Amino acid sequence: MTIQLFGSHALKTEISDSQFYHNQFFSKNESESTNSFPENKTVYKLKNSNLQVKGLNVYIQKNHILKDVNLEIPDKKITCIIGPSGCGKSTLLKTFNRLIDDTEGVKTEGEILIDGVNIFDKNTEITSIRKKMGLLSQRPCPLPMSIYDNIAYGCKIHGIHGKKRLNVIVEEQLKAVGLWNEVKDRLNAPATKLSIGQQQRLCLARGLAVEPEFILADEATSALDPISSKHIEELFVELKHEYAIILVTHTLRQALRIADHVVFMYLGEVIEEGPADEVFNNPKQELTRKYLEGAFS
Amino acid sequence: MEHKFLEEKIAKVLMIAATSLVFIIVADILFTILQKGLPAINWDMITKTPEGGYYNGGGGGVLNAIVGSLYIVLGSAFLGLLVSIPVVFYLNVYLTKNSRLAYIARLAFDVMFGIPSIVYGAFAFTIMIYLGMRTSLGGGILVITLLIIPIFIRSMDEVARQLPGDLLDATYALGATKLETIKVVLRQIAPGIATATLLSVGRAIGDAAGVMFTAGFTDSIPTSLDQPAATLPLSVFFQLSSPLAEVQDRAYASALILTIIVLFISILGRLITNRFSKHKI
Numbered sequence: 001m002t003i004q005l006f007g008s009h010a011l012k013t014e015i016s017d018s019q020f021y022h023n024q025f026f027s028k029n030e031s032e033s034t035n036s037f038p039e040n041k042t043v044y045k046l047k048n049s050n051l052q053v054k055g056l057n058v059y060i061q062k063n064h065i066l067k068d069v070n071l072e073i074p075d076k077k078i079t080c081i082i083g084p085s086g087c088g089k090s091t092l093l094k095t096f097n098r099l100i101d102d103t104e105g106v107k108t109e110g111e112i113l114i115d116g117v118n119i120f121d122k123n124t125e126i127t128s129i130r131k132k133m134g135l136l137s138q139r140p141c142p143l144p145m146s147i148y149d150n151i152a153y154g155c156k157i158h159g160i161h162g163k164k165r166l167n168v169i170v171e172e173q174l175k176a177v178g179l180w181n182e183v184k185d186r187l188n189a190p191a192t193k194l195s196i197g198q199q200q201r202l203c204l205a206r207g208l209a210v211e212p213e214f215i216l217a218d219e220a221t222s223a224l225d226p227i228s229s230k231h232i233e234e235l236f237v238e239l240k241h242e243y244a245i246i247l248v249t250h251t252l253r254q255a256l257r258i259a260d261h262v263v264f265m266y267l268g269e270v271i272e273e274g275p276a277d278e279v280f281n282n283p284k285q286e287l288t289r290k291y292l293e294g295a296f297s
Numbered sequence: 298m299e300h301k302f303l304e305e306k307i308a309k310v311l312m313i314a315a316t317s318l319v320f321i322i323v324a325d326i327l328f329t330i331l332q333k334g335l336p337a338i339n340w341d342m343i344t345k346t347p348e349g350g351y352y353n354g355g356g357g358g359v360l361n362a363i364v365g366s367l368y369i370v371l372g373s374a375f376l377g378l379l380v381s382i383p384v385v386f387y388l389n390v391y392l393t394k395n396s397r398l399a400y401i402a403r404l405a406f407d408v409m410f411g412i413p414s415i416v417y418g419a420f421a422f423t424i425m426i427y428l429g430m431r432t433s434l435g436g437g438i439l440v441i442t443l444l445i446i447p448i449f450i451r452s453m454d455e456v457a458r459q460l461p462g463d464l465l466d467a468t469y470a471l472g473a474t475k476l477e478t479i480k481v482v483l484r485q486i487a488p489g490i491a492t493a494t495l496l497s498v499g500r501a502i503g504d505a506a507g508v509m510f511t512a513g514f515t516d517s518i519p520t521s522l523d524q525p526a527a528t529l530p531l532s533v534f535f536q537l538s539s540p541l542a543e544v545q546d547r548a549y550a551s552a553l554i555l556t557i558i559v560l561f562i563s564i565l566g567r568l569i570t571n572r573f574s575k576h577k578i
Contacts, residue, residue: 097469099466102465102469104394104395130469130471131472133470135467135470137463137466141461141463141466141467142578144481144484144485144487145481153471157471157472157473190575190576191576192576203467207470210471216470
């Protein structure tokens with residue numbers, strides 16, 4: 001185990017055993033005033049991570065939305081980003097696939113490395129970054145096309161045109177989200193004819209069809225009924241064996257149910273991150289504890 | 298009775314009155330056209346071009362004007378769409394909501410919307426003189442295109458501005474470039490495109506002042522873009538100017554034909570709109 005000191009406010013520790021995780025460095029922060037943010041932030045090396053955030057700052061029209069975010073997102077796990085409204089969770093998610101670019105007056109500093117490539121680099125092709133990241137938004141947003149075309153659209157823009165090949169992909173992805181049996185007889189019906197829960201699963205399948213590495217979900221179940229919501233959660237648990245899933249959620253209970261890794265954000269800063277059971281059962285930060293206890297939301 | 302219920306009643310009566318007024322005006326126009334035009338209409342009217350002395354009561358029909366009007370409308374609707382769709386796409390997908398350029402462009406289109414067609418006609422006429430062009434079908438199509446572009450753009454733009462941001466985000470998230478979103482955008486605003494086309498075609502086919510100097514008037518059917526073309530509104534005008542009652546009645550018959558064409562296009566447009574909007578989210 002090595003400990004390196006980086007400047008005055010970043011502690012980088014490489015963790016090999018999880019016990020060390022409850023590291024003692026932070027006990028002094030806990031005793032400090034609850035409103036002050038910890039000076040020191042842990043950035044710990046994960047063995048398996050294809051997405052690293054380094055010193056990310058995002059400003060939107062001079063508002064400092066994300067403040068010095070350092071993160072590593074574990075591969076093949078569900079990472080839940082939790083935190084009160086307006087803490088920058090969604091902004092962080094939108095920064096991952098650079099959808100933030102279209103926001104007016106946005107300025108970003110720092111790096112986000114996806115498979116070792118900085119997405120803010122001038123030479124990085126934005127479409128190739130986005131292709132790697134399936135997005136599931138709060139409300140299902142099917143494309144104004146048939147069920148079939150919703151899934152085929154993404155493949156077509158990435159150069160797959162063969163009818164036979166597309167048929168296979170459509171069937172495969174609809175099966176992956178458990179929608180095939182419900183829609184196989186009406187593939188040419190408008191996607192809007194589906195129920196809202198089915199639409200969300202269709203959107204998931206549409207994202208999977210372009211073969212991403214990550215699934216970004218922005219409160220993907222908050223507009224759904226409990227049964228559809230459960231369905232999506234179960235899909236996430238199944239899909240995490242193949243994808244890194246990053247889920248922004250407002251529902252702590254959801255995070256408790258499915259998270260493997262938790263990131264707690266408050267006012268644009270990452271307050272605490274770590275394996276789910278660590279953060280939930282033994283939060284190191286006073287703020288995290290208060291949030292988990294429901295003192296604020 | 299409570300105050301607010303009285304208000305409700307009065308407002309309702311006023312709304313019904315206003316709606317009825319519009320309805321009565323349309324009915325009256327239709328009645329006049331039918332009453333005066335129906336007796337004068339015959340097969341010759343729509344199958345023959347004017348023969349010698351048509352405007353003095355001679356034989357023939359207004360096929361020249363029917364065909365001329367359709368040529369101009371189809372040509373200008375095509376050119377209009379060709380210019381307006383890229384403009385609307387650029388305004389709504391490439392420019393941000395608060396873009397100054399978008400603001401200025403929309404203002405300009407609003408101004409163009411309000412310019413009377415005679416001004417477009419005069420403007421095009423000076424250009425045609427400068428280029429040494431004669432009055433021609435091509436000139437007519439160009440001036441009507443200019444006339445309907447603002448209608449196209451503004452009515453499509455209103456629909457395109459309602460594009461859900463989530464929809465574009467969802468498309469970008471699949472790795473689409475801005476240009477590649479056009480398929481999604483067009484599908485979503487398809488009903489708007491259809492409505493815009495209907496409004497434009499209605500305006501284009503009924504316009505007399507714009508084509509007066511530019512398309513000219515002729516008794517024959519144009520066979521190329523550089524030949525002059527007759528139009529139905531001008532045909533109505535010339536026949537109505539005749540002192541002979543018989544020719545005036547034919548003017549109403551021509552107006553009836555014009556109205557039927559507009560009605561036909563509208564119904565067709567509605568049907569197409571319904572077909573296109575089935576995927577709209």
